[in-house]
Amino acid sequence: MNLKIEDYLVCNREIHLSQLTDFLAIPSISTLPEHKGDIEEAAEWMAGSLKRLGMNNVNVYETKGHPVVYGDWLKAEGKPTVLIYGHYDVQPVDPVELWHSPPFSAEIRDEKIYARGASDDKGQTFMHLKALEAILETTGTLPLNFKFCIEGEEEMGSPNLPAFAEEHKDLLAADLVVVSDTGMIEKGKPSITYGLRGLCGLQIDVRGPKGDIHSGLYGGGVQNPIHALVKIVDSFRSEEGSILVEGFYDDVLTATEQEKEEFTSLAFNEEGVKQELEVNELAGEEGYSYLEQTWTRPTLEVNGIYGGYQGGGLKTVLPSAAHAKISCRLVPNQDPGKIVELLKQHITKHLPAGVDVELTPFDQGHPFLTPIDHPYIQAAGASYEKVYDVKTSYIRSGGSIPIVATFKQLFNLPVVLMGFGLPSENFHAPNEHFHLENFDKGLRVLCQYWSDLAEMK
Structure with a gap:
């Protein structure tokens, strides 16, 4: 990675974490009507951040529900256009008495930042802004064209985003979609997610x-x-x-034998899951491994x-x-x-x-499955490997991001799920947190990926 970019990220780390703390302080709970004002504040925070970053055509689009924030930078002539998707809304915090620190007052403990939205998905969305900031501030330009689509209803099933995307097909047109709202299979093991439930x-x-x-x-x-x-x-x-x-x-659609072999090769630590959750046994559909149960069933x-x-x-x-x-x-x-x-x-x-x-x-979302041999997906895996110095795993996720399948259906584009969270980070639960190791390395992975894509023929 460019040494100037590396130096910029190191020198500005504390500033970036302070800015993330401000973002996490907004209680943008999409499912509770009493937080409508907080949702609007979070949308405006995101729009302001995109403007300060140098994005053009920044707009807060109203929907029948919560707003969608858009911005773009389209000055890389002849280069691909990346649509970055994320969400600024968060889950409720109940039961609040189980939090060890206030859910909307971020605290850093043991190199983890604790707050609602730290991992899902404010922290990961924020990383995209800071990665592009580092490139722009050190080189004066970006290697690719970028569009942002940041919504406020993901935690309630994205009920209004499909209609928005259908209505604004030209606005959102791109060559690939990149989403950082997934995770790595475990600490130190970078992962590309190719399937969602x-x-x-x-x-x-x-x-x-x-x-x-x-x-x-x-x-x-x-x-x-x-x-x-x-x-x-x-x-x-x-x-x-x-x-x-x-x-x-x-x-x-059952998992293929090849997939099952890949899952086995991951040598997933089921005992570690029990220890992390403090349960004496795992339980699920008989005849399937834990990864099959949580990814493919x-x-x-x-x-x-x-x-x-x-x-x-x-x-x-x-x-x-x-x-x-x-x-x-x-x-x-x-x-x-x-x-x-x-x-x-x-x-x-x-x-x-x-x-x-x-x-x-309740609102509904379709499952998603994509081939892992697309050049854009393989390039993402290679970018992880350059930063983590570990072979990238290609995994499914038990979670759901409803709009991903919609993007795939509407635009017929490769959707690259580049997540940096960990399964143990308590998203949707008390004491949600984000490992700063993956915050730091994730920024470098993103910068590396944009550089690598720009070099592809």
């Missing part, structure tokens, strides 16, 4: 009597909505961990379940309602709309007598 889910509201009723007067004679909900939830999975919803597996999980009295002591009531939120991670060839319909049919079929049920779908 899709996502769908439902809110289940089971209702019984018109109000909470006395468990002595009515118990045993009236259906308890919590009992009914537990029966529904129990009907989803077998003792062996397979999903019992009829038709759920019909369209699943679909899931049905209960994300929340609640109803009845929650206070101290005992209140002997039979509750009027019970609720659950469920989600499914989907694999290639599964359609989220079809899966939602299968879930509805299953729940209706297994609904106990004496209660009614209301089913409300």
